[in-house]
Amino acid sequence: MEIVKLNFEYSDDVTVINKEQFEAHMRLYEGYVKKINEIDELLADNPDLEDANATYSEFRGIKRGETYALNGVILHEFYFENIGSTHNEPDEVEMNFLSRFFGSYDLWKKHFVATAKASRGWVILSYDPRSDMLRNLSLDLHDYGNVAMSIPLLVLDMYEHAYFLQYADNKAEYIDNFMKNIDWSVVKDRIESL
Ligand SMILES: [Fe+2]
Structure with a gap:
């Protein structure tokens, strides 16, 4: 097919x-x-x-x-x-979900941003049913670092091709602008369909 x-x-x-x-x-x-x-x-x-x-x-x-x-x-x-929204703060559902696993939204955000800086391919906020945990997964390639059965809730492309044309080596600004442009309504739908 x-x-x-x-x-x-x-x-x-x-x-x-x-x-x-x-x-x-x-x-x-x-x-x-x-x-x-x-x-x-x-x-x-x-x-x-x-x-x-x-x-x-x-x-x-x-x-x-x-x-x-x-x-x-x-x-x-x-x-x-999951990009393309100017409503850049999560609602209660996502906020509570992130807080439950990471302690607070701010702490999750710090971990997610640090994971982005540490990754060459992808960052995936994933729900892993085996450990019943949310994890910020770090992938260096499409097929290197993913976890079987984990369910993506928020995905950030950290390959250089995703930002270099516009940001050159200013990776931090790209990450910052991504965090401001997350479509949280999409993340919410993904959480609700777990
Ligand atoms: Fe890409």
Whole structure:
């Protein structure tokens, strides 16, 4: 089954990145959608399974690409969905939820921002059912650092491609502007559907 690209439109409510940065980023997202569809076709088309080898093989290349591209698609969709609101403080539901696990909203925020500074790929505020905990996960790549079964509630792209065109090396300003542009209503829906 083909994975269909979702449509995200740039609007004035998106303040964390400008239009040029948004559009460059969208082209990358589209690239991941294209690649996972190519990979799925290769997998459906009788690939050489006899050749499978963990040092190098064509099949290994397909398998590495599969998790990389698919996580790339999914995490970008979470990210683009949860930006674009000028109402930048969480409501009671999110505030209470964060406080329950982190002690306070401010403490959660400090941890989330520090995790962003410490990450090369993604930061995911995730609910992990195994430990019944909220965690700020740090990923260095789409497929490096995620936790099985964890459910993303808020996703921040920390790949340089997400901000460098606009912010150059001013990573702190990008993070700060992201924190001011979170669509908390989306986070609330995600919490409520846990
Ligand atoms: Fe990205």
